[in-house]
Amino acid sequence: MDPLTPMITTNPFDDDKLREECGIFGVSGADTASAIVALGLHALQHRGQEAAGITSWDGHDFHTHRAMGHVAGNFDRDEVIRGLPGGSACGHVRYSTTGETSLRNVQPLYAELNSGGFAVAHNGNISNAMKVRRELIRRGSIFQSTSDTEVIIHLVATSSYRTLLDKFIDALKQVEGAYSLIVMTPEGMIACRDPLGIRPLVMGKLGDTIMFASETVAFDVVGAEYIRSIDPGELVIVTNSGEIRSHRPFGEVHPRPCIFEHVYFSRPDSIVDGSSVYSVRKAIGAQLAIENPVEADYVIPVPDSGVPAAIGYAQESGIPFELGIIRSHYIGRTFIQPGDKVRHLGVKLKHNANRALIQGKKIVLIDDSIVRGTTSLKIVQMMREAGAAEVHMRIASPPTKHSCFYGVDTPERTKLLAHKLDVGGMQDFIHADSLSFISIDGLYKALGEAKRADGRPQYCDACFTGDYPTTLTDQDDVVVTNQLELLAERVA
Structure with missing residues (x-):
């Protein structure tokens, strides 16, 4: 992602969800590695829909193809795959950021170092990237992108250590924040996670071929x-001869993987850190029903992300599960850019009420989160216009009060509804008859923990609690700069 500008979403019909920034996939030891990577990126398309790229290694040269848009259409053509020969390849899908989206920011990023070619695909966000970047530029580095990922390349290139592995480890020890990385060099492939394991990364096998991916799907x-x-x-290293080695250069670690992977980001058919995402989301829904019961005729999910939690809520509460909202799957991110006059109709293009089912009924809507609140408002309004007698809303996560600085597309904090209003105020804003969220301890219980640990939480839940697991160097620098500028204005 771009550390130099804040992030916004680009789809006017879907502007009220948190979005994962990236998905990565790597293959080592296959006859046509790039073709396998292209297929894997299809399954990870939900993690990034703005651009995609693949880099391959044929034993002598690196080959890269990067393009704006979806994997389909860019990597489904034979001539593209033929242009990416070799037994090793890595790929990346990403979302856009504020400002002009540039091909130079599309990953994998590639550079020629003294040790040879170096390609990297990154999921996450380096929270001290701007500070490191300024220092590198001061020392003479010339950057080709605005991506935080590029600082890793420059840190490797300027490291005084002898071996490439030691240079890479040296670079990682200078960065903060979240990273799952797949790196390709002439020596082989490296896959690694940051010491907190904030972003996911899994390992798979097909015959003698080793694979790494953001998700098991x-x-x-x-x-x-x-x-x-x-x-x-x-760090897991796969050499060109197929040897697999594991390195743990950070010593004892205290993991805090992103809790929102289980709530929303990952596909429900994935396994994240050993747990079935689908099963966890059903358990979250069941816990939500225990904590926040309501009398209703139907439990209705806000599609598609609310479905597993709604099933769990219905099973625990005994209230029938029904599809009261039908989703259109044909509204893409490149659909028309509407003017203000029709922008408010966007939600109806994506969701439509099942009027015959809900008319005259008391319904409980289940969704994964409330971010700005605009979609929840429109959904509740849609239910009322379709004749619902009562509309109760239940959310399968605690209130989202804080921004994410670890690779998730989050509005600035002042635009988060839960930052501005308490639950009662949020209920009034969306015009629901009632509104409730799962508790933070309830969320942990659904994930198999007794409760949230005091002092050392088991997950990164900063978007709910404000308890960030790392220092936020760049963010702190911005705050200090703003304070100094304000002081200077007052003095003047």
């Missing part, structure tokens, strides 16, 4: 076997 689509998650702080 990428293995399913290519027929590979899921082996295990890459541990937080672990």
Whole structure:
């Protein structure tokens, strides 16, 4: 992602969800690695829909193809795959950021270092990237993109250590924040997670071919076997001869993987850190029903992300599960850019009420989160216009009060509805008869923990609690700069 500008969403019909920034997939030891990577990226398309790229290694040269848009259409053509020969390849899908989206920011990023070619695909966000970048530029580095990922390349290139592995480890020890990385060099492939394991990364196998991916669904689509998650702080190296080595250069770690992967980001058919996402979301819905019961005729999910939690809520509460909202799957991110006059109709293009079912009924709507609140408002309004007698809303996560700085597309904090209003105020804003959220301890319980640990939480839940697991160097620098500028204005 771009650390120099804030992030916004670009789809006017879907501007009220948190979005994962990236998905990565790597293959080592295959006859046509790039073709396998292209298939895997299809399964990870939900993690990034703005651009995609693949880099391959044929034993002598690196080959890269990057393009704006979806994987389909860009990597489904034979001539593109033929242009990416070799037994190793890595790929990346990403979302856009504020400002002009540039091909130079599309990953994998590639550079020629003294040790040879170096390609990297990154999921996450380096929270001290701007500070490191300024220092590198001061020392003479010349950047080709505005991506935080590029600082890793420059840190490797300027490291005084002798071996490439030691240079890479040296670089990682200078950055903060979240990263799951797949790196390709002439020596082989490296997959690693940051010491907190904030972003996911898993390992799979198909015959003698080793694979790494953001989610296990990428293995399913290519027929590979899921082996295990890459541990937080672990580097797994696959040499060109097929040897696999594990390095743990960070010593003892205290993992805090992103809790929102289980709530929303990952596909429900994925396994994240050993847990079925679908099963966890059903458990969240059941816990939500225990904590926040309501008398209703039907439990209705806000599609598609609310479906598993709604099933769990219905099973626990005994209230029938029904599809009261029908989603159109044909509204893409490149649909018309409407003017203000028709912008408010966007939600009806994507969701439509099942009027015959809900008319005269008391309904409980289940969704994964409320961000700005605009979609929830429109959904509740749609239910009332369709004749619902009562509309109750239940949310399968605690209130989202804080921004994410670890690779998630989050509005600035002042635009988060839960930052501005308490639950009662949020209920009034969306015009629901009642509104309730799962508690933070309830969320942990659904994930198999007794409760949220005091002092050392088991997950990164900063978007709910404000308890960030790392320092936020760049963010702190911005705050200090703003304070100094304000002081200077007052003095003047």
